[in-house]
Amino acid sequence: MNERRLAMMRIIDSRKKFTARELAERFNVSVRTIQRDLDYLQQIGFPLYSEQGAHGGYRALENRILPPLQLTRTEALGLFLMLEMLEKVPDFPFDAIRSHLAVQYYGSLPSDVQTNIDQMRSHISFRMMQLHEPAPWTTEILEASIAKQEVRIVYKSAKGSKEHNVYPYGIYFENGYWYMPARNPEKTLLFRVDRIQHVEKTGANDPEVPSLAEWMQSTDDRDKVEVVLRFTPFGMRLAKDDPILHTAADGQWSGPVPLEEFPFTARRLLRFGPDVQVVSPPRLRDLVLQLLQDSISQYKE
Incomplete structure (x- = not known):
């Protein structure tokens, strides 16, 4: 795929609607050339929708395919190592896709780069600390924090299990454990995610809930x-x-x-x-x- 078509995919993905003439002017080519490019993108699976009429044009559908990565050999090896390392982080959010992505990406690489990866695997290892207990709620917590939604959790502490209604700020991984800072009506609490036994959304939202980054940068006013x-x-x-x-x-x-x-x-x-x-x-x-x-x-x- 040439550079113009890759650039077109990025433009299409970032705009609600465009015309072939707009793209032709952008890339200084004919409208016919742009139409051939659009036909090619549709053939490889890029989901384009065309609208006819004076105000018509093209737009990308919701279920769009993201542009492919164009990497050098060194970058491809580095990306595969990152995928391998993420496999070792327990209960990584959205982890159902990790192994699939690693296999799919590996299969798309040229045979000589696959050989390099196979050789590299015998010379590097990621030995991450494993959790004593699983932390299966990382994805649900992360999604709730992004949407600034309140969740009801059942948390197991030394004194037994207890329910909390909290707004999570996000999650972070430290020393082999996932942690969730969250706000209840009175203050911010810190929970170990592997001790959370159940998570459910309450339906409440608060747009003023800080993000994890904002909380980490805030001043700790405790004595x-x-x-x-x-x-x-x-x-x-x-x-x-x-x-x-x-x-x-x-x-x-x-x-x-x-x-x-x-x-x-x-x-x-x-x-x-x-x-x-x-x-x-x-x-x-x-x-x-x-x-x-x-x-x-x-x-x-």
């Missing part, structure tokens, strides 16, 4: 306390793999931490063992000490 941590050299290596503590430098990390996250932070620090020390505040240090004492006590019984 915070400055935390100072000191690491050993080995602790610094561990900290570099932590999504929060990776900014540690010169054996130390400091930053504001919401008071309500102190219990979570104390448990997070346990994995560092003797390679981290809570310098301040005393409240966080006491929480870590209590967890360590509880761990030791179970071995003394």
Whole structure:
């Protein structure tokens, strides 16, 4: 397919209606040439609809076929690697299409590029952390957040299952788990998606609900306390793999931490063992000490 026809597909896909003369003027060719191009696009499956009359023209139908990708060999290999990597992300939204797309795309490639991919597969591996529990509701949550719709969820916590009516902002994947920040009538809550047992739409909408990007960029107005941590050299290596503590430098990390996250932070620090020390505040240090004492006590019984 030549560049003009590819450009025509992009123009047609972005406009409600166009005429052959408009396209002819755009590409500086005859109307007859444009009509031949349109006939070709219809033959390969691009869904065009023609309207006759003074105000007639062509338009793309709703169920349109998107323009094909025109990639170099290096770009094709990179795209296939991305598809392979996405296969390893558990419960990826709209994941029913992933394996189909990988197979379909692979089958459309020239044989020499297929050979390159087959060779490459034996030299690269994506070892993603697998969820302990499935998170089957990622697609429904993402669709509700885009439409700014309220959902009723059944959420399983340490205290048992409970219903929540919330407006999800979106979902994000971190350390092997999907998370859903969402707003209830009082505040923003953060849910682990694999602990959501059921999701259903309530029918309510709120156009003022922020997107995930807006929420992540917003100011956290919770009460915070400055935390100072000191690491050993080995602790610094561990900290570099932590999504929060990776900014540690010169054996130390400091930053504001919401008071309500102190219990979570104390448990997070346990994995560092003797390679981290809570310098301040005393409240966080006491929480870590209590967890360590509880761990030791179970071995003394």
